[in-house]
Amino acid sequence: MNNQQEAFDVIVIGAGPSGAVVSSLLKQQGLSVLVVEKTHFPRFSIGESLLPQSMTYLEAANLLQPVVEAGFQYKNGAVFRRASQYTQFDFREKFSTGWGTTYQVKRAAFDKVLADATEQQGVQIKYGYTVTAVNFLNETVEVCCVDEQGNSYHFYGQFLADASGFGRVLPRLLDLETPSCFPVRQSFFTHIKDNISCENFDRNKILITIHPERQDVWYWLIPFSDGTASIGVVVPPELVNKDEDNTRQLQRLIGEASELAQLTDSAEFINPAQKIAGYSANVSKLWGDRFVLLGNAAEFLDPVFSSGVTIALKSAHLAAGLITKQVMGEVVDWQACYHQPLMKGIDTFRCFVEAWYDGSLQNILFFDQKEPGVERMVCSILAGYAWDEANPYVADCGRRLNVLKELCS
Numbered sequence: 001m002n003n004q005q006e007a008f009d010v011i012v013i014g015a016g017p018s019g020a021v022v023s024s025l026l027k028q029q030g031l032s033v034l035v036v037e038k039t040h041f042p043r044f045s046i047g048e049s050l051l052p053q054s055m056t057y058l059e060a061a062n063l064l065q066p067v068v069e070a071g072f073q074y075k076n077g078a079v080f081r082r083a084s085q086y087t088q089f090d091f092r093e094k095f096s097t098g099w100g101t102t103y104q105v106k107r108a109a110f111d112k113v114l115a116d117a118t119e120q121q122g123v124q125i126k127y128g129y130t131v132t133a134v135n136f137l138n139e140t141v142e143v144c145c146v147d148e149q150g151n152s153y154h155f156y157g158q159f160l161a162d163a164s165g166f167g168r169v170l171p172r173l174l175d176l177e178t179p180s181c182f183p184v185r186q187s188f189f190t191h192i193k194d195n196i197s198c199e200n201f202d203r204n205k206i207l208i209t210i211h212p213e214r215q216d217v218w219y220w221l222i223p224f225s226d227g228t229a230s231i232g233v234v235v236p237p238e239l240v241n242k243d244e245d246n247t248r249q250l251q252r253l254i255g256e257a258s259e260l261a262q263l264t265d266s267a268e269f270i271n272p273a274q275k276i277a278g279y280s281a282n283v284s285k286l287w288g289d290r291f292v293l294l295g296n297a298a299e300f301l302d303p304v305f306s307s308g309v310t311i312a313l314k315s316a317h318l319a320a321g322l323i324t325k326q327v328m329g330e331v332v333d334w335q336a337c338y339h340q341p342l343m344k345g346i347d348t349f350r351c352f353v354e355a356w357y358d359g360s361l362q363n364i365l366f367f368d369q370k371e372p373g374v375e376r377m378v379c380s381i382l383a384g385y386a387w388d389e390a391n392p393y394v395a396d397c398g399r400r401l402n403v404l405k406e407l408c409s
């Protein structure tokens, strides 16, 4: 059994989007950074439709250029369908200033592009290393890992950033997990060769379809640039048939939404469908003495507005500046400078997610006499600009949405 030891300014757990962005930004500030990643890239991950706001953080981390060059599917908005109702939002017409377009990405390729570009910036990534324990010592944090041969390693950092996503390493090890405010939901999904010939189908937008009878059941269709697409459904547990395998469940549920079924009637499943259940998660705190939680390792709300990667990158961007200050010896007020600003946007998305599942936001989105100014503000949130307090739907989301619900009911 090996017992190697190495020391760094910062150790990052996980090389997904939040791990890549935080470590690139820290390296740019001259810090030594080690990323420990359990798997080997490319590896599958769910979360394939980005929001334009995420481009800001990729750009800041010098990771945008390789993403642009990778040839991912261009994305400029979202389409919503409910039986015969149809509405679309073009993110370029949003209220907030900033990027109005982004990409739909296979995460295996996207995450590898980010991780490789991060390594090229001088960050060391150790693949195949699983973090099993952390110890907060007097001056440093000890991170204990095992590799795939069972060898153990101890790395030392002044600061630890947990970007382990659904691995939720620190929430589990430090007993920080708390129940999510959302009920348990499940999702079945796969990649298809979509064979969509419909001329009106816009590959530049994510298509969200609502079940004709259940407002809490919805489907995504995310086209990629190579003629394939990601398709999935979100359902409450009572609609899951335990006698069916994942592929059969997904096919049956797609069949219940006739417009989506018709659109994808020539599609071929590339892989058997997968299932993920109970993904919404929360924590009692986002930071502590010499550690911070990023992205999904902190809070995950719901997939409906494709906000996961954007929140992950926002958290990485916010945290990088504060980690740098702390490692340089400054005192950092993490509650005021990290928790509060990050939660502003998460709470905006939370308001939208709640209103989605109670049906009121669906009525707002399909309302056919939308006031153009309000539509642009709602569009901004759908584009990920959930931290722009110049937008009244960010500054006072709950009250504003309630007024709009009444108007559109």
Ligand code: FAD
Pocket: 013, 014, 015, 016, 017, 018, 019, 036, 037, 038, 039, 045, 046, 047, 048, 049, 050, 051, 129, 130, 131, 132, 163, 164, 165, 166, 167, 168, 169, 187, 276, 279, 294, 295, 296, 297, 300, 302, 303, 305, 306, 307, 308, 309, 310, 312
């Ligand atoms: P991840 O991308 O999960 O990366 C974490 C990394 O940490 C992984 O590579 C993992 O291997 C590694 N790791 C884990 N444990 C350990 C360990 N012990 N030691 C070392 N390494 C470890 N988001 C969107 O933006 N758009 C979408 O369309 C979207 N759709 C979604 C659909 C569903 C059904 C779900 C459940 C989520 C969806 N999301 C979506 C959310 C998205 O998947 C996540 O928010 C995003 O991947 C979070 O990025 P991250 O960097 O925090 O973590």
